[in-house]
Amino acid sequence: MDEQSPAGQRRVLAALALAQFICSFAGSNMNVMINDISEDLDTTVQGVQVAITVFLLVMAALMIPGGKLTDRYGRKRCFVAGLTVYGIGALVSAASPGLGVLILGNSVLEGIGTALLIPPVYILVTLLHPDVASRARAFGVVMALGGIGAAAGPLIGGLITAGLGWRAAFVFQALVIALIILLGRRIEDPLPPEPDTPFDTAGAVLSAAGLLLVVMGILAADDNGWLMAGLLAAGALVLWWFFRSVRAKEASGTEPLLSLGLFRSRVSNLGLITQNVQWLLLMGTSFTVAAYLQVVREYDAVRTGVIFTSATLGLLATSLLSGRFARRRAQRTLIVTGFVVSILGIAVLIALVASYSTAWAFVPGLLLIGLGLGIMLTPSVNVVQSSFEEEQQGEISGLSRSVSNLGSSFGTAIAGTILVSGLSKGAYATAMAALAVIGLGGLVAAALLPRESAGVTAPRTDAVS
Incomplete structure (x- = not known):
């Protein structure tokens, strides 16, 4: 089948969207397994929180190197390699006898696999859809599946856990990975790999270590204030060292892991901030509500997952309409609206849960959060990706997904640390x-995006000197 035909394009897009779905699903489905995993593996809520957060952190820390490797080895090759590592990690997680092996399989192997496969998803979508309108529609499908994976993860995970046990949820992931490999067999890389492309190993180590220390510092907040301060300071120092090394490499003509030129676009910088905060809100809300329902209200996995259906439906409704929204409204307007609706949803969630003990008290707030996130996920990605030319898509895709996954890990770490205390x-x-x-901070960043006329505009870069 010709992959340029409509049927071939749909097959490729289905593979790429399913890849984003399963990676987002992996970040949230464990939220409804907190009690089951902690009892089966003889661990605690904090132990499960660490496993979830480390998975998200490994993704964030390795996403930039993963994006860089696509230039060297090719987008399709990295995509397939990432799927393979992810599938192995899922099977290891399913067979884990204790928390340590679960962290190895889920947090480390699945995290590494995700960091390899996600940058190619966004690069391929960008390169295979050169005009902004079709790109917006394609990103709408990918982001819809990603958002649904995160929002529906608790429901799907809850149903699987109740029916077959929590280990079956990881077998489910492995089966989806096999389906993606089957659908993606005929993906053609639009650009040839460049084997001679240098890889900044030292930069990769420094960036990963810095992010790891920062998130571990947040996780240590409820145990030891001095340890938290020490880890945060060490993380900031390592990240400063990383950016200093990047500047030195660029000055000497050596290619660094990440070009500082990526941060010279004001539009892209603001878009990255909105991406970070969006995923922070989504994953922070998912972990906080799921942990509260299971530990405080003693809901089982299915009941917890069903409550999240409202967020899933809201996110699905607005995500699938993202292409139509993009033609009629400026991307800035969509992002601002999404933040306003999401923040309103959080306020409603707090107020109703404080006033009523029924499970229905969670539904209106989660629905609003899902609607708001679905409105703004796609335009934020499109703003960033469309700010750069084809030759920079590998770098910006890695940076973009790293920033988003860092937001996910921050959300679980910050909200989770406050909650479990x-x-x-x-x-x-x-x-x-x-x-x-934090959502208000994202709203401010969105409001600072340049005004655009209604409808999809051509890619632009507003560079600052």
């Missing part, structure tokens, strides 16, 4: 309020 209604409200405050 008390695991009460007060701690729940405090964690959600913290997410709302």
Whole structure:
């Protein structure tokens, strides 16, 4: 089948969208398994939180190197390699006898696999859809599946856990990976690989170590204030060292892991901030609500997952309409609207849960959060990707997904740390309020994006000197 035919393009897009779905699913489905995993592996809520956060962190830390490797080895080759590593990690997780092996399979192997396969997804979507309108529609499908994977992860994971056990959820992931490999067999790389492209190993180590220290510092907040401060300071120092080494390499004519030129686009910088905060809100809300329902209200995995259906439906509704929205409204307008609706959803969630003990109290707020996130996920990605030319798509895709996954890990670490320190209604409200405050920061960044006329505009780069 010709991959340039409509049927061939749909097959390729299905493979790429399913890849984003399963990676997002992996980041949230464990939220409804907290009690089952902690009991089966003789660990704690904090132990499961660490496993979830480390998975998201490994993705964030390795996404930039993963994007860089696509230039050297090719987009399709990295995509398939990532799927293979991910599938192995899922099977290791399914067979894990303890928390350590679960972290190896889920947090490390699946995290590495995701970092290899996700940058090619966004590069291929960008290169295979050169005009902005079709690209917006394609990103709409990919982001819709990604958002649904994150939002529906609790429901799907809950159903699988209740029916077959939590280990079956990882077998499910491995089966989806096999389907993606089958669908993606005929993907053709639009650009040839460049084997001679240098790879900045030292930069990759420094960037990964810096991000690891920062997130571990946040996780240590409820145990030891001095340890938290030390880890955060060490992380900031390592990241400063990383950016200093990047500047030195560029000055000497050596290609660094990440070009500082990627940060000279004001539009892209603001878009990256909105991406980070969007995923922070999504994953922070998912972990906080799921942990509260299971530990405080003692809901089982299925009941917890069903409550999240409202967020899934909201996100699905607006994500699938993203192409139509993009033709009628400026991307800035969509992102601002998404943040306003999401923050309103958090406020409703806090107010209703404080006033009513019924499970229905969670539905309106989660629905609003899903609607808001679905409105803005796609335009934020399109703003960033469209700010750069083809030769920079590998770098910006890696940076973009790293920033998004870093937001996911921050959301789980920050909100989760506040929550598990008390695991009460007060701690729940405090964690959600913290997410709302961070959401206001994302709203400010969105408001600073340049005004555009309604409809999809041509790619542009607003560079600052």
